[in-house]
Amino acid sequence: MFLLIYSGSIAAAVIVQYHHVDTETPAATSISPDLFAQHMTYLADHDFEVWALPRLLEALRNGEPMPEKVVAITFDDGYASVYSEAMPVLQKYDFPFTVFVNTALVGGAGYMNWNELRELAGEGNTIANHTVSHPHLVRRLEDESQAQWRVRIKREMSAAEAVLRNKLGHSPKLLAYPYGEYNPGVQALAKELSLIAFAQHSGAFDKNVDWQAMPRFAFGGAYTAMAGFIDKMNSLPMPLKAVRVSDGQGQQLADPLLPMAVSRPVLTLQLNTPELAQQVSCFASGQGRIDVQVKGHTVSTRPEQSLPAGRSRINCTAASGQRGRFYWYSEFFMRKRADGSWYPEP
Ligand SMILES: [Zn+2]
Structure with a gap:
């Protein structure tokens, strides 16, 4: 009789989310380059395996054995500081990461451009969908019917997919909801488009997760300190x-x-x-x-x-x-x- 290889463990993981890695940008969505480096050093020094998000999701879905501590790293919005500040640290540790971009904003002031995103993708990183224009997905416009809302929101998701395929030759079919906001209607649209979708409530997860409302731990402003980061990285899904x-x-x-x-x-x-x-x-x-x-x-x-x-x-x-x-x-x-x-x- 054999014991389980990963004894006592369940196949589970956490995802971290950042926006800016910069001291000059809005505090609530920023982490300083110093603290970001400390986060990554902690992961490297404490037996965490940092996996590309698509690999992590596939392993969970297929019930593959997973190491005790698996983390995926994500950045929302595609800010320039991901390229200038975060990337060198991530390369040093050979940590793959995912950037969720708004396709209409790529190349604008303060954002990465398609050449930079192509370079990241070429190094094994993942560029994924954060909608075309970063709307509040659950909100209807004034005088907008439910049916019109549905068409507009589906287009925000599907048109961004099309641009990613066009610019990068591939889309991993992963969607980060702007502001982490969703409702059952938004989730149904993501599912219809076969998108796995991520929010911003916290928590660890296993294969029983809601695949159109996956939790991530967001780190910005007051929520970047090491003690909290360590607790979150070591968290397990509530049984x-x-x-x-x-x-x-x-x-x-x-x-x-x-x-x-x-x-x-x-x-x-x-x-x-x-x-x-x-x-x-x-x-x-x-x-x-x-x-x-x-x-x-x-x-x-x-x-x-x-x-x-x-x-x-x-x-x-x-x-x-x-x-x-x-x-x-x-x-x-x-x-x-x-x-x-x-x-x-x-
Ligand atoms: Zn965003």
Whole structure:
């Protein structure tokens, strides 16, 4: 009888997301070149395997054995600092990476151009779809019907695919949702186009992930410090049997955009064991730790205060039994402003 090669491990991974690697760009979407180098050095020095995103996804889907700690590195928007600042560090460690580009913005001031992207692709990196023009995919334009919205959004995805194939000869069929925003309609369009799609809520994942709402850990502004990076890189997918979001009055919610009347959604997780359920802690954006109710295998949690207008998350973690490694699950929410209008970008 043989033991498993990767004993005690499950095939799982994390994805990191960056935007600018620069000190002169907006703080919320930037990491300094120094800190970025520290992140990469940590991965290199602590037995992480950095895989190209397409390879990682294929291995997971096919149930191939995977090393204990696998990471994929991604950059959204295709900023110039990825080429000038990040690339030399990534080359030094031989780490492949993925850049999600808006095809209409490539070559503009502050962005990489097609020659640079072609060069990156030629070195084994991946250039993928971030839509044509970086819209908020879930938002309808004024006077736009549902059918018109659908046509416009599908075109944002499919036209970017066509440009990638045309300019680079290939598209990996991977889509990063602008701002990490999606809803069931957006997910259905991505699926229709056979795109695996990535959001920006956090967490580790395994093959049971929603392939049109894959989590990534975003690093920008206050969320770039080493301690948090280390926790996130070592995180494992929460062993869940079921997840349910409701309005607190028994109505299940399928859309991350909360109805106007709902400001404190209830997140219910069904864990593998009652022992694990006892271990779970949950946190809401801007509110820190929030109370959990445990009943057998089930953990329910609800933010004590209203979630603000904008994007929010409820993160739940639990000790995994492996030292320094936490199970991590994240649920994503959007809320409009009190007058029913969409929130502006900060
Ligand atoms: Zn973006």
